[in-house]
Amino acid sequence: MQPKTIISKKNKEKNQNESINLSLAKNYKEVRNFTELLCKPLVTEDYVIQSMPDVSPTKWHLAHTTWFFETFVLSKVNPNYESPHPQYSYLFNSYYVQAGERHARPERGLLSRPTVEEVYRYRRYVDENMLKFLERAEEAQMEKVASVIEIGLHHEQQHQELIVTDIKHVFSVNPLRPAYLNSIKNNNSKPRYISEINWVEFPEGIYSIGHEGIGFAYDNECPRHREFVESFQLAPRLVTNREYMAFIENGAYERPELWLSDGWYAVEANRWKAPLYWEKKKGYWWNFTLSGMRELDPNEPVCHVSYYEADAYARWAGARLPTEAEWEIAASKLPIEGNFVDSGNYHPVVLDDEISDCALLQMFGDVWEWTLSPYTPYPGFKTLPGALGEYNGKFMANQMVLRGGSCATSKSHIRKTYRNFFTPSARWQFMGIRLAKDA
Amino acid sequence: MQPKTIISKKNKEKNQNESINLSLAKNYKEVRNFTELLCKPLVTEDYVIQSMPDVSPTKWHLAHTTWFFETFVLSKVNPNYESPHPQYSYLFNSYYVQAGERHARPERGLLSRPTVEEVYRYRRYVDENMLKFLERAEEAQMEKVASVIEIGLHHEQQHQELIVTDIKHVFSVNPLRPAYLNSIKNNNSKPRYISEINWVEFPEGIYSIGHEGIGFAYDNECPRHREFVESFQLAPRLVTNREYMAFIENGAYERPELWLSDGWYAVEANRWKAPLYWEKKKGYWWNFTLSGMRELDPNEPVCHVSYYEADAYARWAGARLPTEAEWEIAASKLPIEGNFVDSGNYHPVVLDDEISDCALLQMFGDVWEWTLSPYTPYPGFKTLPGALGEYNGKFMANQMVLRGGSCATSKSHIRKTYRNFFTPSARWQFMGIRLAKDA
Amino acid sequence: MQPKTIISKKNKEKNQNESINLSLAKNYKEVRNFTELLCKPLVTEDYVIQSMPDVSPTKWHLAHTTWFFETFVLSKVNPNYESPHPQYSYLFNSYYVQAGERHARPERGLLSRPTVEEVYRYRRYVDENMLKFLERAEEAQMEKVASVIEIGLHHEQQHQELIVTDIKHVFSVNPLRPAYLNSIKNNNSKPRYISEINWVEFPEGIYSIGHEGIGFAYDNECPRHREFVESFQLAPRLVTNREYMAFIENGAYERPELWLSDGWYAVEANRWKAPLYWEKKKGYWWNFTLSGMRELDPNEPVCHVSYYEADAYARWAGARLPTEAEWEIAASKLPIEGNFVDSGNYHPVVLDDEISDCALLQMFGDVWEWTLSPYTPYPGFKTLPGALGEYNGKFMANQMVLRGGSCATSKSHIRKTYRNFFTPSARWQFMGIRLAKDA
């Protein structure tokens, strides 16, 4: 199932081809600019560091997203296209084996050259070529590449999120604990009781799950298909730091019986004692944020927990995590609103006191929500043809699905059917917990 | 959902309590005897070896299954029960954290003591106590432990299978390549064409999946629940060595585009070139079996492949693996018949030529069939209370479900709803491939 | 410098050839018998275990020492000689690359076959062939192989010591802590003061170091050569457990400034807190011995320490370790007497109270004494021709020399010029400490 794009048949009839070119060009400029905007707070040295294999240097993100357009668009539409450097295609391919050899992932932090300036020059060069192409491309050409360009832009938005989460990790391993920016408001949220959970109930039935129709989606969200879902209950809000502290204080990290077997192994192997970025100083929990070290705000949603921690917390709380189908059913009638990267918080925020506790809140933005669902193909799933077929399908093992986007996600990037996925031990994304229950 | 036992209410009315005791005692003796029967071909030294962390020494299996009855039955029904050695409970606990500390799994092969003879003495001791108990136990007592004893017997049957697969691995790492026994018939199966696959078709619908009613089942098979399944097709037979050789000869182990990302990583890290136990000598494939080295029989079902290999093979063949629901739907109307450990082959067998190719064949026995389904809880799943709750639930991450039993499984152990599970890189069990397709 | 053998020229004139054959045969029988005598306390399972890569299974020692005679004697003198099994030469070659491929060292514990009985049968077979050969061999033949046989016997004596130290390690990792034998006297040594060290002084000078003349020696002890040695002082006795406990109580294992850089790394990586085989229970130190667990005797020589610990102890004590030249100078006038394996203690013993403290004591037996000297070739060193040239020379990097033999060494095996060597982190041999000082 190929990603649907804005140039579906119906659209084509309505719109002139020119306007498709124009709208894609506008989109292109916006997305590409935002990537660079995110890098504004960085100094040259920050662009170079790879603090763990999962993390890539900012410089690499800037170049790799550019390589995408060069490889899958420019060199396809123009056989004479020349890259600024013959080795960039080697250095900046991430994992597309069908697109050629590539530089080993864990060694991305070993490259001082090309310099940051050269990478920005590379971006300029490709941007100019792309915009020139979009200016002149005819309908037949656009038909072939418009959907690839659209994927390229969504791809770049994914890397925007990674730029944010990766630089957070890079800064966190530096004993100086530098701040990315100082915009995060101080945590002066008022003390609150842990509110009872007013579970929101959903009836059993056959539901349609997945993407369909006009509008972009990744291949892994397709095809829309039927699932029988038993009745279930969903917590109207995310688990908070206060609740998670109670879990810790109850000895969670010393009680193997609360954990999945692999989860307990991860606790021991990594000596986890709390979520990533929590530090205890003189009896108080502190939290490393993109604004530096802050005292932990108990009212904020808990964040930077692994699937194993989310699962153990849910077990301890007498509940479970929702499946991705349950989450999507619940989300299906809600507007996509929340604390996204667009709001400039770069951190999950405290739920407003006045907001009713009966409605489903915080479903979008703030933190990606771990689901009980391993990342598998939907019935009838088909990958894209060619190297882009590697985009999603080849990761369908040993990963869990997360839903809803985070404070590092662009609002224009998320969908109700969007399936994010990470290995169950990953913690460096903004990942949190929403509870569910059998009805 | 607690395992159902033969002493369900209905049964109790019909039978006298005595006969329950008698039947359990008979069952107990049969299962316990069969374990020791499997060890007959071994010499003392064979009992001691642990050839990799996944493998346990035979001696350990003999003791651990005994420890189970001691810990979960004898010491519960008799507070004065004394184990032959105070440290056995430490040495022979596998992973039940709620049953106390345990000896590290990868170090099971470092124990020369207790000796094999002492372990057999331990078995004698516990058997006598168990049978004495079953002789005298009254209804109230039986009510409490009958289901645990039944689990213990099924547990021992699982370890019987492991004794067979583990000793195969132990022998395989020995350059002398010893044979466990010489009963495997020579491979004189006639040359055959690769028959076309006459796909068997199943319609879409809401199906009931999982265990329900009288008869034993593990907690992970429950509760029986509804699933919506799209129409699908299933291959009537297992993939053969001949077919798998074509896959190899087509460069499968050098073509990353055929593999899941983690699968390709496993291929490279482990330098896989063929299924486990295949060896190429002078251009011909040989196969290590429990009867020693044999030339590969192309008509046998392919065996000892990982999930990654099964998945890549299916992709290469233009098909996919079945989900566990699909497998169970297909199996639901078939009798449980096949090449089990009871037949004494200790190896998958060639399909009889005369047998019609239109029916579903080889669904039970021969090899465990990898499914597309990660091992997750069924909706409404509940673990057993106490330490036995660790039996199945805590492994529900990073594992894939296999169905149908193998040539090392006892016929009386398997069920249509039986869910076996292993990590996707495991190969040392008798694991094979059946293809599926969207309709 | 080729090992000197008893058939040097002078000897040949005096003796008839027959008597050389006879004396070698006698020697052969004695050494070979003693190896098997050491195995008497073992049960079959004990022979199989390899508790760490440095340790070999007893079974392997029995076979490897046999392989030596088969490979370097029988198959040289008789081109038709046939080994009982064509793969034994593969399985039981240790590290002689010129003698062919070999089974990986860390996998020696994965072999249940050949069985213990088969290995003994292998010994019988080779012994018969060897003795038959020695009965009939003529002078010319003997000239070629007598020195190799002699090396083979010393080689077997080295493995006798390893049988003792390896089985100690094997038993130590078993939570049952089995005893090899119960002959070790209980530690009822009287409380004593830590006696002052009455340093024994030696003048500066040019000394001759190394082996020369009649009598067997390894190539690495040759040639005898001159060294200039500054005046120095040697402690008359070994460091005791009591002294070492003071070192521990002074925080030794938490004070990096006392250690070599690599030593401190080893302390942290291995979490060393005390010598190997020490265990603290309820505030008291216990010691695993070949007679099982015993309370630590403070008057015994400290044992099972690494070079790093010996070096750190010496630094802490305001002294240093002796060089191997210093040790050899001091030993040169002493009779070779001490607590060897022949005395049946299998453990270092407490120094007799009455013995004068002014003389050099415990120089031989009890524990190998770490020296300050890395294991390097003596000036003019030459390896043996052929595969036996690998015996000693190829280990001359990253090892330290130890001197004097231990309670697991045969008295007939040790020499004043004998150079034992281990990596500085090794602890499983009987290794201890004697202090030295600049004069």
Added chain:
Amino acid sequence: MQPKTIISKKNKEKNQNESINLSLAKNYKEVRNFTELLCKPLVTEDYVIQSMPDVSPTKWHLAHTTWFFETFVLSKVNPNYESPHPQYSYLFNSYYVQAGERHARPERGLLSRPTVEEVYRYRRYVDENMLKFLERAEEAQMEKVASVIEIGLHHEQQHQELIVTDIKHVFSVNPLRPAYLNSIKNNNSKPRYISEINWVEFPEGIYSIGHEGIGFAYDNECPRHREFVESFQLAPRLVTNREYMAFIENGAYERPELWLSDGWYAVEANRWKAPLYWEKKKGYWWNFTLSGMRELDPNEPVCHVSYYEADAYARWAGARLPTEAEWEIAASKLPIEGNFVDSGNYHPVVLDDEISDCALLQMFGDVWEWTLSPYTPYPGFKTLPGALGEYNGKFMANQMVLRGGSCATSKSHIRKTYRNFFTPSARWQFMGIRLAKDA
């Protein structure tokens, strides 16, 4: 034995104290400037990379050498001295455990902050304080710290060499193979025969080895002491690339019998096929240099070989490596002249054709020469008091001595008694081979 400094008694009488201050200040400025001169060819990103644990980022070298003066001079002479940042002492301590906690060595490449500019500012700050101090310091104060300052300058010269060798490694792992500078002359050396080696002979005798008297030396070069040395022969020149190629072509890297046991292990584990920085392209050897990739010049001294390779080469050539005493005896009458970093080659150079082959050539500069000598204390060795005592002594295990300096060493830094040391597997320094023989 404390390092001797220019303010020894005799000097003090002759000179005014002021002039000592002046001369140290001059020295200080020269050395500190040269460090920064070496960094001129670098861009900001280059300063940040750590390409392997042995390598440190340039930025770190710049800061660490500065930290040395801050910690061991400024904060000693002025209790009110304040560092620009409270965490610099943590980040830039290398291994002085007595000087406090420190940042883990392998994580030096994870720090984007402090920035390069901040590090230069840190240097400015400390330089100003140091020069101010040297301007005003009185005799009593100077007495305490002059020798420490001198150590600090020699310490900085060591790090200058590391800046060169580390950046070479950093560039080498980058597929772009950047050049540090382009000053290296092209290799147009004329084809030559491999000249016979005209061995230079030295008689046996008691020689004095080590440092003594006026002039700076490290503690590990002291005390001067006597050694008896047998007569020996030394090759008058270094082994060349042509000779080493013959060794390779003779199958050296496939022949375990040529290697030390640990050496062969290193060959296999690291898949060594040639010296570091050699690459074979289309049948020709290329060489990564600080001027980028160049075709290998067969007349240049072989470089970037490990001790294991040097040892194996010598064995293959029927020779051995010299001991450090032999090297020092041979060097004792030669002037210290050669291809040092001062000459700006940053690479070993071809020996001039006209130069007589009878004299000892290339003893200084070009490449560090591996010796047969493990790095051990000289008889009577004493470490410096305090944290500086960790400078040399604690590395006296598992390292081999190298002599003579390299093309990356400052001429003013080297001495005939200078003992450099590295683990036998290190290759990233400019390390080469000179042969020796018994007379």
